Amino acid sequence: MPYPAPVLVCSTLALAALTGCALQAPAAAPPAAQVATSSSAPAAPASAPPEAAATPKAVASPPLQSGLSARLMYELLVGEMSFDLGDPQQGAAYLLDAARRANDEAVYQRATEMAIQSRAGPAALEAVRAWRQAFPQSLQATRFELQVLLALGRVSETATPVKTLLDALPATEKISFIAALPALYQRVANKDEALQAVETALADAQKDPALAPVAWTTVGRLRLQQGDRTGALVAATLGLNAGPESQWPALLALQLFSGTGENQAEPLIKRYLAGAEAKPEIQLDYVRALLERGRRADAQTELTALVTRWPQYPDGWLLQGLLAADDRHDAPAEQSLKHYLDMLKEQAEQPGDVRAAGRNQAELTLARIAARRGDDATAKKWLDQIDSPEQLLAAQVERANLLARQGRLDEARQAIQAVPERDPDDARLKLLAETQLLRENGQAQQALRLLNAALKQSPDDDALLYDAAMAAERLNRTDEMERLLRRVIKLKPDSAQAYNALGYSLADRGVRLPEAKSLIEKAVQLAPDDAYIQDSLGWVEFRQGQLGRAQRTLQAAFDKRPDAEIAAHLGEVLWALGERDSALSTWREGLRLDPNNQTLTKTLKRLQVTP
Incomplete structure (x- = not known):
C-alpha cells in the first residue's frame, strides 16, 4: 500500500523523530557553531572571545539534545536508501533494528509500513508486534496489527486487537467502529473464522444497552456473508429487542428483505417504523424494496404514510412523483415533483450536493x-x-x-450524436439510443444496419445483439431475430430478457408453444418479480387454452405493473372468458396509460371493440 511522504528537512520521517528537526524548511540557516553543537560536542571554553560571546544571544535555551548515535544514523539512512532503491524488506529490517535501539514509536511505524509495502507478511507482523510490545498502549500499533493479521489470513487472531480498539475508543466512536467491521472482514476467505473472531470481540458489547443493537447487527451481517440467513434474522431480532429505536437492526432486516427475499424480516421493519424515533430514510428504502418485490400497492401505501409523517423530507415527494408518473397519473405526479423542487430551493445547496x-x-x-x-x-x-x-x-x-x-428525425439523430463522450462506453450508449429512436419511428431497417455495423467491431456485445434482434422482429425477420437472441443466451445464460423475448415471440405467433413456455418459465426463474415476464407467461398460457390460469397470471402482472401492453393481453383473456365489462374496463385503463400502444390498438382493431 502506498504511503505519501511529507516534505522533510531531514532525510526521513524516522530521522526527524529522533533528532527533533523541523518538518518545514527553516527561515534561515543557523550559525555554524550551532550546527556543530550536539550531546557529544565539547563545552565552550571559558575564555571565549567577545565576538563568540555575543553569538549565543540568538539562542535563549540550551541546544536540543539528540539520542542519535552514529550507528542509529547509519541504520536509518541505509534503511531508507534500501527502500528507495527497491529493497523494502532490507529497509524494514534496518528500521526495525533502529526502532528497538531508539525505542521510538515513529520508527516502529515506519518499519511496519516498509514491510507492508514490500508484501513481506511475516516481517510486517514481527515489526508490528515488536511495536506493540514496546508501546502496549498504542492504538496505532493495534490498528496496524489488525491490518497485518487480516492480510495474512490469520483471522482467528484478530479478536484481541478488535476488542482492544473498541475498549479504547471514546463512546461517541464505538458505534461507527462496530458498524464498519463487516466491511473490514468482507474479503476474508474463511467466513467462519471472521464470524467467530467478531463475536468474541463483541461479547461484552452485546450486553451493553447502548451498543447491543449495532453489535447484533454486525454479527447478523457477518452471518449473512456466511450465507446464514436464519442466523442473520435471529441477530436482527435480538438487536431490535435490545434497542427498538435503533436503526441498525432495521437496516439488517431491510437487507434481508430486499436482498434475499426473507419475508420474516418484514415484521421487524414495520416494528421499527412504528417507533417514535424511526427515520424516513428507512421507510423510503422499505418502499423501494416493496417496489422491487412487485408489491406496488403496498409500496404506495407506505409512501403515502411517509410523506404524511415526514412532509419536510424531500426524497419522499420525489419518489411519490416518479411513481405517479410511471403510472401515468400525470397531474399528481407534477404536483409532487414541483413540490420536491420547491423544497430543494428552500434548502441551501452545498458543493457537490447529492x-x-x-x-x-x-x-x-x-x-x-x-x-x-x-x-x-x-x-x-x-x-x-x-x-x-x-x-x-x-x-x-x-x-x-x-x-x-x-x-x-434527422435532427433528432443529430441531437443524440452531439452528446459529448466522457468515457469509452458512451459511444455505445449513444448508438443504442439512436437505434431505439429509429426503431420506434418506423426506421427499423436503418437501425439494424447500424447495429450490424457495430457488431462487426464487437460481435459478442449482448446489448447490441439484443437490440438487433428487436429490430429484426420489427422487420418480421423472425429467423434472424431467433438467431440473435440465442446468441445472447449463449453469451449471457442469465439474461432473463433474452429468454423472455424469444419465448414471447413464439407465443405471440402461436408456434412451438411448449418451447415458448419453457423459455418464459426460465425467464421467470431468473427474474421472478418482473411483471413483463409474467405477462409473457400469461400470454403463452392463453395461447395454450389455459384461460383461467392465464387470467390469474395476467391480473397479478397488471396489479404489479400497470401497463398498456399487459392491459391488452388481460383484456383479451377476460373477453374470451365472457367477462366483457371487466375487459372493457381494463382496456380503457390501458388506453389511459398509453393511447398509442401498438399491441393494445391492434388488439382492439382485431376484436372490433371500442372501449
Whole structure:
C-alpha cells in the first residue's frame, strides 16, 4: 500500500523523530557553531572571545539534545536508501533494528509500513508486534496489527486487537467502529473464522444497552456473508429487542428483505417504523424494496404514510412523483415533483450536493409529462434546466423524441450524436439510443444496419445483439431475430430478457408453444418479480387454452405493473372468458396509460371493440 511522504528537512520521517528537526524548511540557516553543537560536542571554553560571546544571544535555551548515535544514523539512512532503491524488506529490517535501539514509536511505524509495502507478511507482523510490545498502549500499533493479521489470513487472531480498539475508543466512536467491521472482514476467505473472531470481540458489547443493537447487527451481517440467513434474522431480532429505536437492526432486516427475499424480516421493519424515533430514510428504502418485490400497492401505501409523517423530507415527494408518473397519473405526479423542487430551493445547496441527481431526475420526468400532453415548449424548458453530465444523454434522448414527433428525425439523430463522450462506453450508449429512436419511428431497417455495423467491431456485445434482434422482429425477420437472441443466451445464460423475448415471440405467433413456455418459465426463474415476464407467461398460457390460469397470471402482472401492453393481453383473456365489462374496463385503463400502444390498438382493431 502506498504511503505519501511529507516534505522533510531531514532525510526521513524516522530521522526527524529522533533528532527533533523541523518538518518545514527553516527561515534561515543557523550559525555554524550551532550546527556543530550536539550531546557529544565539547563545552565552550571559558575564555571565549567577545565576538563568540555575543553569538549565543540568538539562542535563549540550551541546544536540543539528540539520542542519535552514529550507528542509529547509519541504520536509518541505509534503511531508507534500501527502500528507495527497491529493497523494502532490507529497509524494514534496518528500521526495525533502529526502532528497538531508539525505542521510538515513529520508527516502529515506519518499519511496519516498509514491510507492508514490500508484501513481506511475516516481517510486517514481527515489526508490528515488536511495536506493540514496546508501546502496549498504542492504538496505532493495534490498528496496524489488525491490518497485518487480516492480510495474512490469520483471522482467528484478530479478536484481541478488535476488542482492544473498541475498549479504547471514546463512546461517541464505538458505534461507527462496530458498524464498519463487516466491511473490514468482507474479503476474508474463511467466513467462519471472521464470524467467530467478531463475536468474541463483541461479547461484552452485546450486553451493553447502548451498543447491543449495532453489535447484533454486525454479527447478523457477518452471518449473512456466511450465507446464514436464519442466523442473520435471529441477530436482527435480538438487536431490535435490545434497542427498538435503533436503526441498525432495521437496516439488517431491510437487507434481508430486499436482498434475499426473507419475508420474516418484514415484521421487524414495520416494528421499527412504528417507533417514535424511526427515520424516513428507512421507510423510503422499505418502499423501494416493496417496489422491487412487485408489491406496488403496498409500496404506495407506505409512501403515502411517509410523506404524511415526514412532509419536510424531500426524497419522499420525489419518489411519490416518479411513481405517479410511471403510472401515468400525470397531474399528481407534477404536483409532487414541483413540490420536491420547491423544497430543494428552500434548502441551501452545498458543493457537490447529492440532491442534484434528484433534481435532474425530477426535471427529466416533468419534461416527459409535458411531452405526453403535447406541450413541447414546457418539455424543452424542463430539459434545458438539466445540468448533470450523467443525465445529459437522457435529456438529449427526450429532446430527440420531441423532434421525432415533429417529423424531424434527422435532427433528432443529430441531437443524440452531439452528446459529448466522457468515457469509452458512451459511444455505445449513444448508438443504442439512436437505434431505439429509429426503431420506434418506423426506421427499423436503418437501425439494424447500424447495429450490424457495430457488431462487426464487437460481435459478442449482448446489448447490441439484443437490440438487433428487436429490430429484426420489427422487420418480421423472425429467423434472424431467433438467431440473435440465442446468441445472447449463449453469451449471457442469465439474461432473463433474452429468454423472455424469444419465448414471447413464439407465443405471440402461436408456434412451438411448449418451447415458448419453457423459455418464459426460465425467464421467470431468473427474474421472478418482473411483471413483463409474467405477462409473457400469461400470454403463452392463453395461447395454450389455459384461460383461467392465464387470467390469474395476467391480473397479478397488471396489479404489479400497470401497463398498456399487459392491459391488452388481460383484456383479451377476460373477453374470451365472457367477462366483457371487466375487459372493457381494463382496456380503457390501458388506453389511459398509453393511447398509442401498438399491441393494445391492434388488439382492439382485431376484436372490433371500442372501449
